[in-house]
Amino acid sequence: MPMKKSKELLTKAADYLAEIQALAQSTFTIMEVCGTHTVAIAKNALRELLPETVRLISGPGCPVCVTDxxxxxxxxxxxxxxxxxxxxxxxxxxxxxxxxxxxxxxxxxxxxxxxxxxxxxxxxxxxxxxxxxxxxxxxxxxxxxxxxxxxxxxxxxxxxxxxxxxxxxxVPPVLRLLAEDAELVVDAFLDPGHVCSIIGIEPICFMAKDYGKPGVVTGFEALDILEAIVMLLRQREEGRSEIEIQYKRVAKPEGNPRxxxxxxxxxxxxxxxxxxxxxxxxxxxxxxxxxxxxxxxxxFSLPIFHSEETPGCRCGDVLKGRIYPTQCSLFARFCTPMKPVGPCMVSSEGSCAAYYRYAQRSGD
Missing domain, CATH: 3.40.50.11740 (HypD, alpha/beta domain 2)
Incomplete structure (x- = not known):
């Protein structure tokens, strides 16, 4: 039974990849805004499996990493x-x-x-x-x-x-900021499944309506992410811009009202x-x-601090999707999980930690 199930999953993955190949005739850049997605993409080598026309970049999806x-x-x-x-x-x-x-x-x-x-x-x-x-x-x-x-x-x-x-x-306010960033060229978003299981999709529908940036709320298995990419490419093919849910087993349109x-x-x-x-x-x-x-x-009447970023650390550019972790000069040289310089290398869901562990050559 397990072997049969594995074969079914591999067949489904192959079908998704074939459809992605057929639909991705021109460049399509997708940003994931969840650290768990970042880890899943790197762990399953999804970037390496996708055609060159489909580009996956990481956004500010790890709460530890975005802490100032x-x-x-x-x-x-x-x-x-x-x-x-x-x-x-x-x-x-x-x-x-x-x-x-x-x-x-x-x-x-x-x-x-x-x-x-x-x-x-x-x-x-x-x-x-x-x-x-x-x-x-x-x-x-x-x-x-x-x-x-x-x-x-x-x-x-x-x-x-x-x-x-x-x-x-x-999450919604930072999505709006990303949509309005003239330096960031993103065609669509993989929306965070667990966040949307709480807030629903209404708070992020403005991305599709106001900015023409479609999104798919997706789960965290490799097949979830591949299916979500297919759904986004289908939207482009059909001239649609909507927020859809792939992660229906957990996320509902209304979220969790309680x-x-x-x-x-x-x-x-x-x-x-x-x-x-x-x-x-x-x-x-x-x-x-x-x-x-x-x-x-x-x-505790805590004072307000005005701390500077660590010199040379490019966590900010990684979080905004402007560079891959491997493009930071500190990556894997002076900044490692054992001796992290920035939070993106510390957190288990940080982009730099994911690249270090699973995909150091991705994005080179």
């Missing part, structure tokens, strides 16, 4: 404070700030804990009432609902030694700074006033 240097230095400043337990997901540990990272701070005595969910962070606060537990809130709409629930739980239970430093970002309700209850849109891109209005999520007791930025 100033925000990194800000949370490092907080983590170094006495009586603070910093709770974070593991991919933040080695993200470099101007001088240090969380791993170095932990070696110097800071209390930094890796957690797997916001519920783990809440439990730390329950068990360490004499400490301030701060969860580093980094992520797109996919993970925000769980953070919102943790804040509502902390408020309901009166857990006053728990707080969140919100550095969350939302998850959106929690987000809107706890968070409000604010401007946010994106690494290599700059300030984008309404692209961040700030904690609403009624939850201000659990807002780490206010609770």
């Amino acid at each position: 240097s100033s925000d990194i230095d800000r949370y490092l400043y907080l983590a170094a404070q006495p009586n603070v337990i910093t709770a974070t997901f593991g991919d933040m540990i080695r993200v470099p700030g101007t001088e240090k990272n969380l791993q170095v701070l932990r070696a110097e005595g800071a209390d930094v804990r890796i957690v797997y969910s916001t519920q783990d962070a809440l439990e730390l606060a329950r068990k360490n009432r004499d400490k301030e537990v701060v969860f580093l809130g980094i992520g797109f709409e996919t993970t925000v609902p769980t953070v919102a629930v943790s804040l509502e739980t902390a408020k309901h239970e009166g857990i006053k030694n728990y707080s969140v430093l919100s550095m969350h970002k939302v 998850a959106r309700m929690f987000i809107e209850q706890v968070f409000e849109p604010v401007e946010a700074s994106w690494r290599g891109i700059g300030l984008i209005p309404q692209s961040g999520l700030g904690i609403r006033e009624q939850y201000s007791l659990w807002d780490a930025a206010k609770k």
Whole structure:
């Protein structure tokens, strides 16, 4: 049975590739805006399988990678404070700030804990009432609902030694910026399946309607991505520009109304700074006033940092799809997963890390 299934999958992949070959008679550039797609494309060597006329480039789809240097230095400043337990997901540990990272701070005595969910962070606060537990809130709409629930739980239970430093970002505003970037030539987008499972497709339909940039919300298997490319090429062939869903087993047109309700209850849109891109209005999520007791930025009166980007690091250009990771002079020489210079090499979903691990020659 497994052999039969594998044969069926290979046949389907061959069919998709044949249709792509037939439809891609002229150049077609597609940007994926999800780090998981970036990894899947590199891991499955999809760039190498596609005809030269189909060009895949990576966008700002990894939340760790787009976190601005100033925000990194800000949370490092907080983590170094006495009586603070910093709770974070593991991919933040080695993200470099101007001088240090969380791993170095932990070696110097800071209390930094890796957690797997916001519920783990809440439990730390329950068990360490004499400490301030701060969860580093980094992520797109996919993970925000769980953070919102943790804040509502902390408020309901009166857990006053728990707080969140919100550095969350939302996808639609950066898509608009990419669509308006005169230097970026992109014909279509692979839209993020998990983000759209929360927000639905209405918030990104403007890409097709206002800018003529079709998109397909796709899953994360190789066949998902190949089918999505076929769907985008069919749109071009038929003269259409729409937002379609390939990932129907998870993403619905309306998204997840209950998850959106929690987000809107706890968070409000604010401007946010994106690494290599700059300030984008309404692209961040700030904690609403009624939850201000659990807002780490206010609770600790955190200063605003104005940090410079690391000299030579071209993460910003990678995130904007202007270069491939291999075109950065630091790539695989001075910047590796063991000694990362920029966040795109640190995160498991970073473009540079994906290229380093799976596809160093892609894009050369």
